[in-house]
Amino acid sequence: MNKYAIAxxxxxxxxxxxxxxxxxxxxYKNALQTALDAGSRVLEEKGTSLDAVEVAVKxxxxxxxxxxxxxAVFTHxxxxxxxxxxxxxxxLQAGSVSLITGIKNPISLSRDVMEKSxxxxxxGGGALQFAEKQGYKLEHADYFYDEVRYQQWQTIxxxxxFQLDHSVKKEGKFGTVGAVALDSHGNIAAATSTxxxxxxxxxxxxxxxxxxxxxxxxxxxxxxxxxxxxxxFIRGVVAYDVSCLIEYKGLSLEEAAKExxxxxxxxxxxxxxxxxxxxxxxxxxxxNTEGMYRAFKKSSxxxxxxxxxxxxxxx
Numbered sequence: 001m002n003k004y005a006i007a008x009x010x011x012x013x014x015x016x017x018x019x020x021x022x023x024x025x026x027x028y029k030n031a032l033q034t035a036l037d038a039g040s041r042v043l044e045e046k047g048t049s050l051d052a053v054e055v056a057v058k059x060x061x062x063x064x065x066x067x068x069x070x071x072a073v074f075t076h077x078x079x080x081x082x083x084x085x086x087x088x089x090x091x092l093q094a095g096s097v098s099l100i101t102g103i104k105n106p107i108s109l110s111r112d113v114m115e116k117s118x119x120x121x122x123x124g125g126g127a128l129q130f131a132e133k134q135g136y137k138l139e140h141a142d143y144f145y146d147e148v149r150y151q152q153w154q155t156i157x158x159x160x161x162f163q164l165d166h167s168v169k170k171e172g173k174f175g176t177v178g179a180v181a182l183d184s185h186g187n188i189a190a191a192t193s194t195x196x197x198x199x200x201x202x203x204x205x206x207x208x209x210x211x212x213x214x215x216x217x218x219x220x221x222x223x224x225x226x227x228x229x230x231x232x233f234i235r236g237v238v239a240y241d242v243s244c245l246i247e248y249k250g251l252s253l254e255e256a257a258k259e260x261x262x263x264x265x266x267x268x269x270x271x272x273x274x275x276x277x278x279x280x281x282x283x284x285x286x287x288n289t290e291g292m293y294r295a296f297k298k299s300s301x302x303x304x305x306x307x308x309x310x311x312x313x314x315x
Contacts, residue, residue, distance in 0.1 A: 004043040005281040010293030011175015012273035035059035049189035053179040060177035072195025083209040089188035089217035096209040098123040102138035178225025190223040206230025212240035221246040228272010261286040
């Protein structure tokens with residue numbers, strides 16, 4: 001079997017089309033294309049889906065355009081608290097980290113939790129102790145400083161307001177990143193990384209690092225990476241819900257993802273989107289917001305990079 005497929009996202013809920021400048025749109029699409037190319041290259045060379053999603057997400061974490069890694073938003077105290085998760089659909093092994101600071105690529109630390117510890121989820125100081133043991137270098141706070149992010153925080157830092165990037169339609173709003181992939185060996189994987197909410201307090205954690213909520217992969221069904229209003233995605237157990245609808249109700253990938261994003265999550269007040277792939281190479285990318293930064297590539301050569309609603313959100 002030589003078929004492969006990969007999809008990535010840079011967050012649901014985008015700038016309103018009228019506010020997006022051509023130059024900014026080009027920047028976003030170039031960043032998505034760079035990440036897509038990096039992940040695709042792994043798959044083209046017969047690498048694993050795990051390697052592909054990690055590499056793709058690392059590229060997005062390295063861009064200040066997205067709320068993950070270098071582009072992570074400011075917390076209420078002016079720091080950066082990042083979350084990430086990765087899951088192997090073949091083994092159901094998974095790794096997650098939350099409330100970490102100073103780590104350039106949280107997704108790689110998540111993978112190390114999966115492969116080099118006996119645990120699934122590490123948080124805060126303990127996660128950083130583990131990172132130190134694995135030889136990670138802590139970046140200075142300056143690495144994560146971005147003027148747009150700083151100004152975004154300044155507008156609400158003295159209030160009790162917190163802000164999801166995708167929920168405000170004005171310049172400077174960006175979101176969670178993620179990737180899902182099918183490799184030539186028939187295995188799928190998912191990865192998600194985020195900087196959370198601007199001005200968040202009390203160690204708030206969203207859905208991204210929670211296996212089954214924001215990230216999930218199972219060769220029997222699909223691999224999913226979510227982006228949206230985290231509290232609602234946790235309550236709806238969104239990523240696993242898509243898998244369950246496939247496994248227990250026999251829905252197709254498209255049907256399951258559409259039911260969750262266009263019906264179930266909306267009914268409880270949530271908004272956002274997801275990307276998903278199955279072992280047949282089907283891809284779906286539904287969202288219920290203005291748009292979602294997203295891209296995919298298949299072994300057939302078919303490639304799409306997009307922001308707003310298009311006709312190819314299921315392939």
